[in-house]
Amino acid sequence: MAKPLVMLGAGGHAAVLAEILLEQKQPLIAVVAPDSIPANSPLAGLKPIASDEQLLSTYSPEEVELVNGLGSIPGNNLRWKLFEFFSAKGYRFASVISPKANLSNYLELAEGVQIMMGAQVQTNASIGKNSIINTGAVVEHDCKIGAHNHIAPGVTLSGGVITGNQVHIGTGASVIQNIQIGEQAVIGAGTTLVRNVPAKQTIIPAASRVLKN
Numbered sequence: 001m002a003k004p005l006v007m008l009g010a011g012g013h014a015a016v017l018a019e020i021l022l023e024q025k026q027p028l029i030a031v032v033a034p035d036s037i038p039a040n041s042p043l044a045g046l047k048p049i050a051s052d053e054q055l056l057s058t059y060s061p062e063e064v065e066l067v068n069g070l071g072s073i074p075g076n077n078l079r080w081k082l083f084e085f086f087s088a089k090g091y092r093f094a095s096v097i098s099p100k101a102n103l104s105n106y107l108e109l110a111e112g113v114q115i116m117m118g119a120q121v122q123t124n125a126s127i128g129k130n131s132i133i134n135t136g137a138v139v140e141h142d143c144k145i146g147a148h149n150h151i152a153p154g155v156t157l158s159g160g161v162i163t164g165n166q167v168h169i170g171t172g173a174s175v176i177q178n179i180q181i182g183e184q185a186v187i188g189a190g191t192t193l194v195r196n197v198p199a200k201q202t203i204i205p206a207a208s209r210v211l212k213n
């Protein structure tokens with residue numbers, strides 16, 4: 001039987017995850033948030049926990065599973081750090097998969113993966129732990145997504161794309177087939193990526209230029 005779930009964080013990403021979990025009637029019981037929760041949030045009404053320390057003293061790793069409600073933007077590694085901090089203490093992270101995502105039956109999904117509404121993940125893809133496949137993103141066949149990635153809303157990854165750990169692929173970017181992206185690389189929103197990217201590089205789209213006059 002599924003363990004009760006505790007949400008870490010109460011921002012926009014956490015609210016989206018909570019809506020998915022509540023729609024699936026999953027046992028989401030508490031939320032770690034230092035501030036009060038707005039009444040119109042899907043997180044309203046859950047047991048509030050003021051801090052990570054209070055969570056540690058309230059629920060043991062045997063009693064609950066966690067949901068990583070922190071969003072992820074380039075240059076901020078709090079989401080990854082939170083996952084590692086609680087994993088080292090023996091907690092497990094639940095995956096959250098929207099019933100409105102379209103998933104192949106032939107996938108490898110690691111611990112704590114989050115796949116949002118409208119995302120499509122095709123045959124023989126794999127998604128590393130704590131990675132987000134955000135709203136409407138397409139992950140084509142045979143893509144291998146590393147741990148702690150954020151594949152942002154509307155991204156298209158063609159077949160066979162491979163990413164290292166902690167990669168961010170920004171909103172609406174498109175990546176052609178078989179591209180390799182090194183760890184901690186950032187692909188800026190709207191980029192069309194047609195070459196491999198080394199670790200830690202940040203890429204933005206080329207400026208528009210005149211081709212004919």
Ligand SMILES: CC(C)(COP(=O)(O)OP(=O)(O)OC[C@H]1O[C@@H](n2cnc3c(N)ncnc32)[C@H](O)[C@@H]1OP(=O)(O)O)[C@@H](O)C(=O)NCCC(=O)NCCS
Nearest residue numbers: 073074152153169170171186187188189190202203204205
């Ligand atoms: C690539 C990115 C990380 C760069 O962020 P940054 O280091 O803070 O860069 P800045 O905003 O200071 O911009 C630096 C320059 O790059 C340009 N630039 C930055 N991102 C760009 C993009 N995606 N496309 C085109 N130009 C871009 C800026 O216009 C600016 O140009 P200027 O120096 O001529 O004024 C960021 O712009 C981005 O695309 N983030 C992804 C956002 C995302 O996916 N969000 C999802 C949330 S769910």
